[in-house]
Amino acid sequence: MPDTSKRIVDTRVIVETPEGVDFQFRLAGPGERAHAWFIDLVIKAGAVAVFWIVALLLGLTAGTAGLSTMAGVGTVFLFLVNWFYGTVFEYLMHGQTPGKKSLGLRVVRTNGTPVDIVSSTGRNFLRTADMLPFGYTAGLISMLMTRRLQRLGDLFFDTMVVDEKRGFSGRVGGLTTHVEVLSRSECSGRFQLPERTLGVIERLFEPERIISDARREEIARPLSEIIQKRLGWQPPGPDPRNPHAFFHGQGKRHADFLLRVLKTFSVDSFQEAAESVPGSRRAKGRQARQSGPGSPIGKVAATFAQDKSL
Numbered sequence: 001m002p003d004t005s006k007r008i009v010d011t012r013v014i015v016e017t018p019e020g021v022d023f024q025f026r027l028a029g030p031g032e033r034a035h036a037w038f039i040d041l042v043i044k045a046g047a048v049a050v051f052w053i054v055a056l057l058l059g060l061t062a063g064t065a066g067l068s069t070m071a072g073v074g075t076v077f078l079f080l081v082n083w084f085y086g087t088v089f090e091y092l093m094h095g096q097t098p099g100k101k102s103l104g105l106r107v108v109r110t111n112g113t114p115v116d117i118v119s120s121t122g123r124n125f126l127r128t129a130d131m132l133p134f135g136y137t138a139g140l141i142s143m144l145m146t147r148r149l150q151r152l153g154d155l156f157f158d159t160m161v162v163d164e165k166r167g168f169s170g171r172v173g174g175l176t177t178h179v180e181v182l183s184r185s186e187c188s189g190r191f192q193l194p195e196r197t198l199g200v201i202e203r204l205f206e207p208e209r210i211i212s213d214a215r216r217e218e219i220a221r222p223l224s225e226i227i228q229k230r231l232g233w234q235p236p237g238p239d240p241r242n243p244h245a246f247f248h249g250q251g252k253r254h255a256d257f258l259l260r261v262l263k264t265f266s267v268d269s270f271q272e273a274a275e276s277v278p279g280s281r282r283a284k285g286r287q288a289r290q291s292g293p294g295s296p297i298g299k300v301a302a303t304f305a306q307d308k309s310l
Helices: 030-060 063-092 098-103 117-125 137-145 152-157 195-204 213-231 243-248 250-265 267-275 281-290 296-306
Strands: 012-016 022-027 105-109 159-163
Touching (some): 022 195, 030 098, 030 137, 117 152, 137 152, 152 159, 195 213
Antiparallel strands (some): 012 022
């Protein structure tokens, strides 16, 4: 029988798609979720306070009747904010509220797909049950007893909260060794991708994953097209001097593009790019590492390193 005396506490969960691609998510713990909830609470309180002040000032101009009317309007606004704040933002911001977004958290389905309006509404309405008997006691107990750290609303509507913040760990060694990075001049859109997307790409190219190149290209195509649109990247046309190379690579162009994306937005590539910018702090640090302390360049780099104003 397996030894159950010691259990490994892990906040990661792996979701496998029918195509055999594993999505690994890091679950958000009670502390992170409480922090996001508090940020949202402050925003809601501020919005309600501003609305009530404006409503009462407008009501005063119309006398007692106007004041009563505006007080009723303010009460309705308080009800709507209290019950529909989470639903509206999670629907419009694809699983995030302002509080969750500030901490890099997102609500998704347990199969890794985006949360829909029904699930978002249900999980937010059941927040009342999670708060029983006081201070989110029921929700905290539910999170501690479930593998995906789900409160009651998450359990009933098949959702979970994941942490999408970038981990400063780089990528699997050797996966993008001879791959060319995307330059900023090639992309007219937003030059940024979340760690979750990079993790999906990385798992598509794991060496131990047995999958044909044709099948990998088929899986890579939808994600590649979405990322190309987000980045504003246009695939180059054939080189008149060597058109054969262009047509030869069409069978794996989406997979090759995803590898370029992975190389470009990995932590290590950001560090290399920063070090390649003349005059940057990282560039000066690299000069200090590559130059001996007795050389002229090394002495200048050491002087720069001692100047904390740089």
